[in-house]
Amino acid sequence: MTEIVHLTSVHQPFDPRIFHKQLRSIAGAGYEATLIAHHERSLVRDGITVLSVGDPDTREERWRNLGRLYRAARDREAALYHCHDPELLPIAVALSMTTDAAVVYDVHEDYADAIRVREWIPPSLKSPLAETFPVVQSLLTDRLDLVVTADDATRDRIAARSSSPVVSVRNFPRVGDSEIGAPPASREAEYVLTYVGGLDRERGLLAMLRTLADLRERGIDAELWLLGPFQDDAIEARARTLMADRGIESHVRLFGYVDYDRIFSYLAAADVGLLLADEDRFARNVPTKFFEYLYCRLPVAMTDVPSLRPYRSDEYATVVPEDEEPTDAIADLLADPDRRAEMGESGRRKVIAEYSWEAEKERLLAAYRRILRDTDR
Numbered sequence: 001m002t003e004i005v006h007l008t009s010v011h012q013p014f015d016p017r018i019f020h021k022q023l024r025s026i027a028g029a030g031y032e033a034t035l036i037a038h039h040e041r042s043l044v045r046d047g048i049t050v051l052s053v054g055d056p057d058t059r060e061e062r063w064r065n066l067g068r069l070y071r072a073a074r075d076r077e078a079a080l081y082h083c084h085d086p087e088l089l090p091i092a093v094a095l096s097m098t099t100d101a102a103v104v105y106d107v108h109e110d111y112a113d114a115i116r117v118r119e120w121i122p123p124s125l126k127s128p129l130a131e132t133f134p135v136v137q138s139l140l141t142d143r144l145d146l147v148v149t150a151d152d153a154t155r156d157r158i159a160a161r162s163s164s165p166v167v168s169v170r171n172f173p174r175v176g177d178s179e180i181g182a183p184p185a186s187r188e189a190e191y192v193l194t195y196v197g198g199l200d201r202e203r204g205l206l207a208m209l210r211t212l213a214d215l216r217e218r219g220i221d222a223e224l225w226l227l228g229p230f231q232d233d234a235i236e237a238r239a240r241t242l243m244a245d246r247g248i249e250s251h252v253r254l255f256g257y258v259d260y261d262r263i264f265s266y267l268a269a270a271d272v273g274l275l276l277a278d279e280d281r282f283a284r285n286v287p288t289k290f291f292e293y294l295y296c297r298l299p300v301a302m303t304d305v306p307s308l309r310p311y312r313s314d315e316y317a318t319v320v321p322e323d324e325e326p327t328d329a330i331a332d333l334l335a336d337p338d339r340r341a342e343m344g345e346s347g348r349r350k351v352i353a354e355y356s357w358e359a360e361k362e363r364l365l366a367a368y369r370r371i372l373r374d375t376d377r
Contacts, residue, residue, distance in 0.1 A: 003032040004368065005078040009062055009069055010085040012257070013037045013050050016288070017108065017150065017171050018084055020260040023048050024174075025361040026368075036072050038062065063087065070094060079372060080104065082148075086111050086133070089140045102145040102371045109285040110154045111137070138162050145371045148364065151307060153284035165371075169364045171288040173295045174260075174357040180296065183269035184262060189223035189251065191334045194270035194298070196263055196289050200231040203287075204276030204303070205239055207326070211276070213246035214327040220334060223251045224274075227258045227266055267296035271340060272333055275302035279322045282307050290317075291355050294347030299340050301330045311355065316347030 004026050011018055013035060027033040027047045039052040053069045056062045070091045073081055082104040083092040089105065096103040111133055121129065138161035141147050147166040149155040155168040193212065199205045205226075212224045230236035243249045258266060267273065273293030286307045293300050300317040302308070303326075312319065318333060320326040333340055 001030070001032040002080075002372070003034060003076060003078040004080045004082065005034045005036060005073055005076050006082045006084065007036045007069060007073055007088055007091065008084040009038060009066060009088055011037070013039045014045075014259055016260040016263075019048065021171070021174055021357050021361065022082070022169075022364060025357075025365065029365050031368075034076060034078070036069060036076075038065070066091060074099060077101075080368060082106060084108065086137065089137065093140050093143050096143050096145070104146045104148060104367075104371075105141055105144050107147060107149045107154055107158060109150065110157065114281075114285075134161060146367055148367070151284060151286045153307065157284070165367075167363055167367050169367075170360050171286065172355045172357045172360050173288070173292050173351060175295060175352055176356070176358050179264070180268045181262075181265040184265050185225070185253065185255070185269070187223065187269065188253075190221040191272075192223055192225055192270040193272050193274055193301075193330070194225040194227065194267055195274045196227040196258070196267065196292060197287070198228050198231045199226060199239070200235050201238075202278040202281040204274065204278070205235065206242060207276040208274050209239060209242050209246070209248065209252065211274075211326050211330060212251060213248050214325075215331060215334075216248060216251060218327070218331065220331060222334065223253060224248075225253045225255065225266060225270060227255050227263060229257050263292065264296050267293060267298055270296075270298060272330060273298035273300045275300055275305065275308075276320075276322075276326060277303055277305055279303055279305055286311075291351055294355070295351045297341075297344030297348045299333055299343035299347070301326060301333060313346075313350070316343045316350065 006018055006023055008018055023033045023035055024046055033048045035048060036051045036053060038055055040055045042052045043050050051072060053072050054065055056065050078101055080102045081095050084106045092103050092105050141162045141164050144164050147158055147162060147164050149168045150171045152168045155166050159166040195208055197203055208224060215222045243252055275287060275290055277287060283306045290300060290308055294316055302317055302319055303322045304319055318329050320329045
C-alpha cells in the first residue's frame with residue numbers, strides 16, 4: 001500500500017484541515033495515511049497512524065525538536081510527504097533531496113499577512129520578516145513537487161513567484177459524514193451567540209466580548225459560547241480583564257478546544273454565528289468558520305472580510321463593517337426568529353450544494369495521483 005505521510009510541528013494532531021479532512025480522505029482513498037506530530041503519545045485513529053515526536057511545552061522546544069521530526073519522517077520511507085508549517089520548509093527540502101519521495105508543502109494562510117499581527121514577533125522585525133518571507137518561501141518551494149493553498153488568492157500570489165505547481169484545496173466543511181447530534185451543553189440564556197476557532201484580537205475576540213456586554217446592557221438575555229483555545233497568555237489576560245470590567249464573566253462559556261466531529265453539535269445549538277474579524281488580516285485568508293456556521297443553519301453576523309466577499313450573501317449573512325457597531329444588527333437578528341430560520345436554511349443549502357469538502361478533496365487526491373505518477377513513486 002502506498003504510504004502518504006503528513007507532518008506538522010505547529011498544529012495539534014486532530015486539526016480539522018490536516019486530520020479530519022485531508023488524512024481521512026487519504027485513508028478513504030486507499031492510501032496508508034500517517035501523521036507525524038507533537039502529541040502526548042502515538043496512536044491509531046480512524047485508520048490513521050499518529051506518530052508522536054514528543055510534546056514540547058514552548059516554541060523554542062518545538063524548534064529544537066525539528067531534527068527528530070525529520071528523522072522520523074525519513075525513516076518511514078514514504079512515497080509522498082506533505083508538510084504543513086512554514087518552519088517545516090527546510091525539512092521539506094531535505095526530504096526532497098535525501099529521499100525518492102514526492103514532497104508537498106501546504107500553505108494554510110498568507111504568512112506575510114500573519115507575520116504582521118503575530119504578537120510574539122518584535123514590532124521592529126514584523127515588516128522586514130513580512131517582506132522577506134515570501135522570497136524565502138518561493139526559493140524553497142521551487143525544490144518541491146507541489147504547493148497546496150487553502151484559498152485562491154494565496155494560490156495566485158505563490159504561483160506568481162514559484163516554479164512548482166500550485167493548487168488550492170479550500171477548507172470547506174466536511175458534510176457527507178458530519179452529523180449534528182444533541183446539544184452538548186444546555187443554554188443558560190434566551191439567546192446564544194457562538195464562535196469557533198482560535199481566540200485572539202484579529203479574529204474578533206475583544207469585539208465579541210464588547211458586543212455581548214452591550215447586548216446585555218440593553219436587557220437582551222444573551223450568552224457567548226467560545227469554541228477554541230486562547231492563542232497566548234496575553235490575550236487571555238486581556239479578555240478576562242474585559243469580562244470582569246463589563247460584568248459578563250458568567251455569560252461567557254469557554255469550552256476550549258473542541259474536536260472537529262463535535263463542533264457542529266455546539267454550533268447548531270446556538271442562534272447566531274459571529275465572525276467579527278480584522279478585515280485587513282483576512283484580506284486573502286478565508287475563515288473556515290463562515291461555512292461551518294452556514295452548514296449548521298446559523299445566520300452569520302460578520303465584518304466586511306474581503307476574502308469572503310465572493311461567498312457571502314444577504315440571504316444568510318449580515319455584514320457590519322469593522323468601524324461600525326455590530327450590536328444593533330445582532331439585536332435585530334435575535335428579535336426576528338423567522339428571519340434567522342430563513343437565513344439558516346439558505347446557508348445550509350449553499351454549503352451542501354457548493355461549499356463542501358467533498359468537492360475539494362478530489363483536487364487534493366488528483367494532485368497526489370499526478371505527482372506520484374509523474375515521479376513513478
